[in-house]
Amino acid sequence: MSFAREERRILGSVSGAHFVSHVHILALPPLFPLLRDSFGVGFVELGLVLTLFNVVSALTQAPMGFWVDRFGPRRALVGGLLLGGLAFVLAGLMGSYAGLLLAAVLAGLANAVYHPADYAILGAAVAEKHVGRAFSLHTFAGYLGSAVAPAFMLGAAWLFGAAGALVAVGLLGPLAALPLLREAAGERMGPPRAAAAAGAPRILSPTVLLMTGFFVMIALSSGAVGSFAVSAWEQGQGLSLVHGNMALTAWLAMSAAGVLAGGWVADRTRRHGLVAAGGFAAAGALILLGGLVPMGVAPLVAVMGASGFLSGLIMPSRDMLVRAAAPPGQAGAVFGVVSTGFNIGGVVGPPIWGWMLDHGQPQGVFAGAAGFMGLAVAMALWGERRRAVRVAAAAE
Template sequence: MLRQVQAGPAGRNLPLRSDQPAGATRLLLLVSLAHLISHVFILALPPLFPFLRDSLRVGFVELGLALTVFNVVSALVQTPIGFLVDRVGARRVLAAGLGLGGLALLSVGLVGTYAWLLVGAALAGLANGAFHPANYALLSAGMPADRMGRAFSLHTFAGYLGTAIAPAVLIGLALLGGPALALGVVGLSGVVLAGFILPMRVPAAAEGTGARKRPAGGAAAAGGPPVFSAAILSLTVFFTLLSLSTGGIQNFSVAALVSGYGVTLTQANAALTGFLMLSTFGVLVGGFLADRTRRHADVAAAAFAVTALLTLLVAVADLGIVGLMLALGAAGFLSGCIAPSRDMMVQAAAPPGGSGRAFGIVSTGFNIGGAVGPLLFGWILDHGAPRWVFGAAVVFMALTVLLALRDRLAAGRTAPRA
């Protein structure tokens, strides 16, 4: 089938849509690889802390400051970059993010000073702000509607996979040739992938053409409904609550299980591994569910309600190590299932041509949860209440379910008027 084109600026031809299966598959592959590498970038420094402490002659507090700089910068820039995606095009922004993030890590290894570690962390945080808005804008514009849920699920799966392989890759490379080699190889992988993405043919909707066609009425007229709508702001809170509940389990469940459940460190790590691994495969199942229904809020609410019940069981009952592993594994699987439906909810709420800024705004919820959650759950453990790590997670899960159902009812009330 011939690809339709329209005349772009300066006489360029831009594809209207990547309807050919091969084109859509290539787009999904490259965007998913970018997501995988972005998660490796996020975890590039922590596995190298023992090496960097010796080579830079600093303590772990100073090294932890680099992660704080990374996350603060990423949180501040993500929403503005979302607007930039819709103006100049997701392809350019994604390639720039990969290139900048890769060069930032490469430079940290080459310069080898603590001052530049902080600068490199800031640059990597700036680059990290590009990935979610650009990736989702590309997928929203370039994937067929009947494959969108599975596309989102594979994209998320790739990110989870990047998180899983990053420590082994970084430590293995550092043992071979030191932290400079590890950061250099990981950094160059981003630069190389940027070289493949920059010439990629993508739909016009992902190239910022909506911004070029802005009418005299201004931004709101150009994009239809305003991007800072009640639905988008509600989804930002939704993402924050998700980050608080799942982040609490991911980061503090091992400490809670060891101190309050009478299990060994090995057993606690095995339970967390089961939660994370089954969550990864739950994402793939969730993609098929998302493509078979339009009731994404209902899917998210139902799956997370059962997740909350399983987590509550962990909080209040003495299950034994086998019961703990089964309950946390099932909870992880169901929490992964909601990820594609979550993304479909954002896509449905985004204004026309505004996927980049919509995903940029709601993704800051992850940063908010990531900043607040460690303080709260650390305070819980410091006060000798390890079971409340899971109890607090249940509270956040229940609020997430209520918010999803509220949004579903609100959408049902507005649909007849529309």
């Protein structure tokens, strides 16, 4: 079952937008040493820029989902790409810390567009028989953007300086918007505001709130491993930074491979809750093994690689669960609401894991990551049970 020509075109343009969104998310950290010296600020002030980005994105993602359903996902996506590009171009041209703060606000608002708009477009434009693979390729494009961002920013800074690098990454936004402009101009608007407001109670259903919590658990667990595992291995087991980063790289790389495989799985089952629960249960057990049991470098790399593959494998099924929870014509709003869970986890998690390391509890990072995965398993199973009850009721 291959994608039709039109599906491939839409999937390419939307995945390109998702790629750019992840490059923008990670555009600033590689430049922090250069920006610190240029602006005469500390890492605390630079960290505040990232916090501001996440707070703005968290506060606006759900409202942006309603906006997507009202004015059209393609228009919203083009607007997000242009606004995100403008944010970094302004930061480069202003050349000041105030410019970075302004960029954080604009880029955070732009970032709130991508998930609701992307999934609304793909869910409507791709045939049901392979929408899972479409979601997996879209997610993989984001992983690829995250992987490319540091090298792109450092290479651009070497060629053009820090300010030039910010302008260069900003120009990616308009470039990615070009394939979407014609369709965006002719896109029809959704139902009137009153109708959208009337649908809000349906969007904030128990299933959607459950999925939001599920996304929080994913963000908390993945943030623990992605940002703090290397430090926890060094503190708890005396593992060198080189070997710790080898294990983390295996986890990240195999997560991306798992996402691609997960698309095939998602297209071949309707029991997406069971897929998510099984994958997370096994991934959590492997994280406990890799984090709490001392072992050689090769076994640790293998264990973390397997955990990453299983974590990635469930991502398309996760997206299918959200899609199934969306009322007709309100996919953007639902994806906007549940994606807020990523921002919540991104704000809450780091202080928890940092506190554990500061107080000599490195094992707590891995135990906490596995624990939050366990909660995600429970949520997925509960959601699967609710689905089975609805199906049985509809059959009567």
